[in-house]
Amino acid sequence: MRLIGLALLPLAVAVPHTSHSTYDYIIVGSGTSGLVVANRLSEQKNTTVLVIEAGGSVYNNPNVTDTLGYGKAFDTDIDWAYKTTDQEYASGTQQTVRAGKALGGTSTINGMVYLRAQAAQIDAWETVGNKGWNWKNMLPYFKKSEQFQDPAQYPFLDGSGVAFDPAYHGFTGPLKLNDGLAQKLNATYQKLEVPVQYNPDPNGGDMVGYSLFPMTVHSELNIREDAARAFYYPYHNRTNLHVWLHTHANKITWKDGHNAVASGVEVTLSNGTTTVVKATREVILATGALKSPVLLELSGVGNPDILSKYKITTKINLPTVGENLQDQMNNGLQFDSKTSYYNKSADYVSYPSAAQLFPNSTAVGAELLRKLPAYAAQVASANGNITKARDLYHFFKIQWNLIFKYGIPVAEILLEPSGTMYDTEYWGSVPFSRGSIHLSSADPTAAAVIDPKYFMLDFDLHAQVQAARFIREVFKTKPFADMAGAETSPGLSTVAAGANDEGWADFIKDNFRSNFHPISTVAMMPKEIGGVVDSSLKVYGTSNVRVVDASVLPFQVCGHLQSTVYAVAELKREGSGY
Known part of the structure; x- marks a missing residue:
């Protein structure tokens, strides 16, 4: 692939604080959703927009731009590296959840995968x-953001087997997508006992199958296409669009009176000065599922019992702020390779349905259905019945229908050839466990209490184990079996062939990590069943505060979050008139 020097691109923009103290819109967070909203609002020349970002520009940061550099930015100054509590259902271990602290947010450090949800999952939001x-x-x-780069235009993709349906893609949006993965496992997947067929375009609403996926990469320049490169840098000269970097949002400020009308945001500037910047129209939180609920609590929006511990006056009684936290659990298996891959090769992904993953899926579904009332009661009890068991049962039944009636994928399985080995990553795509995030202090710099309750419910472990068994089956099935060597992790001496769930449990729980896909802590749903924002993403009880990020998604999605978050930001900018 030809590499064009970064010097040909616009120089990174240093965005200082300005003398302005009032804007029409203040957006807290410059990530995947925040910059989309800022870009679209500032298209209106008579509208002033301020974006507040705790991090800085990473325009020339090689840990960001390198398309083969996933993980290089972890534990650097651009990674929030949130820490969970010790996980009681997962060997008592503390987990780290990655999120980007930079202009561009988590899109600057993620795996760049652009995969949408299954159509039925989005329909469930309406349900x-x-x-x-x-x-x-x-x-x-989804299409509005995309500038899909037709693989036929790039010679290095010749013969790759890449395919896509133009009806499901956009070609004129700001966000460049590269579809550059080759098809090598197709014959193997089709020879499994329950075949997994090749899916030529998993972004068309049906994800099930073996797939190749686009990535947020600028193909010609061979660099990451993050949210800042797509939605900010090409437009930074707009005089009505301002970004304050290295600026921490402390809380929303309110107008005097009983009504909850936001007047602005209290911030701490890069020089340590604390001030208030005013918003004449709206304050929009776009800081992600692990920051937006805490900002609401710091602003007096949440559970009075929690707020009163830290002497925060309750402005709006919304006890489900910070509840319903959902994340996926990521594990890996490794195998020797009989072929050397001198450069990191493409990632190959499969999305099996329950019928493909579980040999006895009908029985598995029936058993899970019987457990749903107990699952709902267990989650409700764990959070002090803030989320009601009857409502949780309703959500779980919708999720069950998605899995066993509509056939959504229940796992994502990635194969990554590198050197003389095959590395696999896998996760259950729609876990049932629910946790929470809440503030730990009135100090806005204090770490929150994050408890995802990984593996709280036993179906989540069963799905994770079954994905590992599925991988073993792939590696012993020809023609791929002829290319692979021995399993090196965990290895048959650690987890025996034919091991039951209990035999897998120690390896799974001792070696998993967060999949960095937290959602639903400011859930979009009716208030009476636990919602925090309405269908226009406005916080209940407020007249001018919205949340536009992954925290509003009511259910986990099978695809990677960034594609869905981009689309949510696009739709609600245009659909709600703000």
Whole structure:
């Protein structure tokens, strides 16, 4: 692939604080959603927009731009590296959840995968009470952001087997996507006992199968296409769009009176000065599922019992702020390779349905259905019945229908050839466990209490184990078996062939990590069943505060979050008129 020097691109923009103290819109967070909203709002020349970002520009940071550099930015100054509590259902270990602290947010450190949800999953948002949130309505907004780069234009993709359906893609949006993965496992997947067929375009609403996926990469320049490169740098000269870097948002400020009308945001500037910047129209939180709920609590929006511990006056009683936290658990298996891969090769992904993953899926589904009332009661009890068991049962039944009636993928399985080995990553895509995040202090710099409750519910472990068994089956099936050597991790001496769930449990729980896909802590759904924002993403009880990020997603998605978050930001900018 030809590499063009970064010097040909616009220079990184240093964005100082300005003398302005009032804006029409203040957006807290410059990540995947925040910069989309800022870009679209500032298209209106008579509208002033301020974006507040705790990090700085990473325009020339090689840990960001390197398309083969996933993980290089972890534990650097651009990674929030949030820490969970010790996980009681997962060997008592503390986990780290990655999130980007930079202009561009988590899109600067993620795996760059652009994969949407299954259509039925988006339709479920409407089923739970969010009118208009369905696949048909969202598809134009998925496409609106995209500048899909036709693989036929790039000689290095010749013969790769790459395919896509132009009906499901946009070609004129700001966000460049590269579809550059080769198809080598197709014959193997089709020879499994329950075949997994090749899916030529997993972004069309049906993800099940063996797939090749686009990535947020600028193909010609061979660099990461993060949210700042797509939605900010090409537009930074707009005089009505301002970004304050190295600026921490402390809390929303309110106008005097009983009504909850936001007046602005209290911030700490890079020089340590604390001040208030005012918003004449709206304050929009776009800081992600592990920051937005805490900002709401610091602002007096949340559970009075929690807020009163830290002498925070309750402005709006919304006890489900910070509840419903959902994340996926990531594990890996490794095998020797009989072929050397001198450069990191493409990632190959499969999305098996329950019927493909579980040999006895009908029995598994029936058993899970019987457990749903107990699951709901267990989650409700764990959070002090803040989320009600009857509501949780309703959500779990929708999730069950998605898995066993609509056939959504229940796992994602990645194969990554590198050197003389095959590395695999896998995770259950729709775990049932629910946790929470809450502030630990009135000090906005204090770490929050994050408890995802990984593996709280036994189906989540069963799905994780079954994905590992699936991988073993792939590696012993020809023709791929002829290319692979011995399993090196965990190895048959650690987890025996044919091991039951208990035999896998120690390896799974001792070696998993967060999949860095936290959602639903400011859930979009009716207030009476635990929602925090309505279908326009406005916080209940406020007149001018919205949340636009992954925290509003009511259910986990099978694809990677960034594609869906981009679309949510596009739709609600245009659909709600703000």
